Amino acid sequence: MLSPPRSDLHIQSLTTLEQLQQLWKIDKQAYVDCSLEFDEFAQWWTLYPLGSQCLMSGNDIVASIGIYPLLQDQWQAFCSGTLPESSLVPVSLDRCEVSPQHYWYASGIVVIEELRGWGASPLKTLLQYALSGWLSSSHVAYPLQLCAVAEYAIGAKILNHFGLVKQCDAAEMPNGCELYSISLDSHRQALHLLKSKGL
Numbered sequence: 001m002l003s004p005p006r007s008d009l010h011i012q013s014l015t016t017l018e019q020l021q022q023l024w025k026i027d028k029q030a031y032v033d034c035s036l037e038f039d040e041f042a043q044w045w046t047l048y049p050l051g052s053q054c055l056m057s058g059n060d061i062v063a064s065i066g067i068y069p070l071l072q073d074q075w076q077a078f079c080s081g082t083l084p085e086s087s088l089v090p091v092s093l094d095r096c097e098v099s100p101q102h103y104w105y106a107s108g109i110v111v112i113e114e115l116r117g118w119g120a121s122p123l124k125t126l127l128q129y130a131l132s133g134w135l136s137s138s139h140v141a142y143p144l145q146l147c148a149v150a151e152y153a154i155g156a157k158i159l160n161h162f163g164l165v166k167q168c169d170a171a172e173m174p175n176g177c178e179l180y181s182i183s184l185d186s187h188r189q190a191l192h193l194l195k196s197k198g199l
Contacts, residue, residue, distance in 0.1 A: 008057055009122060011129050013050045020045050022061050023052060023110075030110045031151055040086055044068060044107075048090045050139075051107070053130035055122055062114070063123055065130050066107035067146075069096055069139065075103035079147050079167060079181060084174035093139075100141035106148035109158065128199040135190040144184040149177035156180070163193055 014020050024041045036044070044051060048068055055063040069091040070078070077083035091101050111123060134140065148164060150156035156166070156178060164180035173179055184190045 009062075009125065010056050011053060011126060012056060014045055014052050014054060015049075017042075019054070019061065023054065023064055026061060026064070026110050026112060027108065031108060036086060044090050047092045048096070049093060050137075051090065053126070053133070055126040061112070063109070063111040063126050065109045065126060067130075067134050068105050068107060069101035070103045070105050072103050075105065075145065075147065078105070079179060081168055081172045081174065081179070085149070096139035100139055102141045102143065102145055104140070104144065104146045106146060108148075109155075124199070128194075131194055131199060132191065135187060135194070140187075142184065142186050142190075144190065145181065146184070147179060147181040149173065149175065149179050151177045162197060 014023065020042060021038070024036075024038050027036075027041070044066075051068040052064050052066045054061045068088075070088060071091060074083060074088055078085070078088060085107075088105065090105075109123075109127075135144075146164070147167075148159055150159055159180040162182070164182045166178055167181050168179040170176050170178050184193070
């Protein structure tokens with residue numbers, strides 16, 4: 001079992017295939033049937049390598065949040081339950097550099113089991129830096145539309161806490177997970193939301 005070397009914790013995006021494989025195993029364990037296959041996981045990372053922000057302890061991933069840009073038609077089809085997650089293709093990093101994106105998908109938050117005994121601080125650190133960095137990124141355009149799915153009650157609770165509202169029941173979605181979304185009109189509104197939640 002890992003001890004919590006808090007001074008060693010840092011946040012970064014994935015940079016190697018080995019890190020990607022490590023994250024995929026954590027994601028697969030957490031989401032089971034709602035998790036992408038590795039080839040799909042790798043395609044997302046290749047297209048938009050900044051999508052997964054990870055809390056690291058040395059070389060080990062202890063928690064991660066994934067947020068990826070989507071084209072409007074894919075985002076709307078996914079939110080209406082007509083397109084499965086496995087068919088989503090993130091907008092590429094190169095395209096985001098040229099044209100900031102309005103539509104985003106939070107693919108999930110995962111933590112290793114050992115992290116749950118460290119208290120809320122490490123996960124809060126991940127959310128604070130990952131979310132504020134993403135919302136301030138030149139890749140994000142406002143008004144912003146963000147969607148996410150919740151496989152478990154704890155996931156739904158986290159999404160509700162951040163203002164996301166349920167749009168589809170699990171039975172309406174191809175992967176059997178409830179869908180939530182939020183609209184943010186401006187960067188100022190987005191940062192105010194984070195501040196109001198203690199981030």
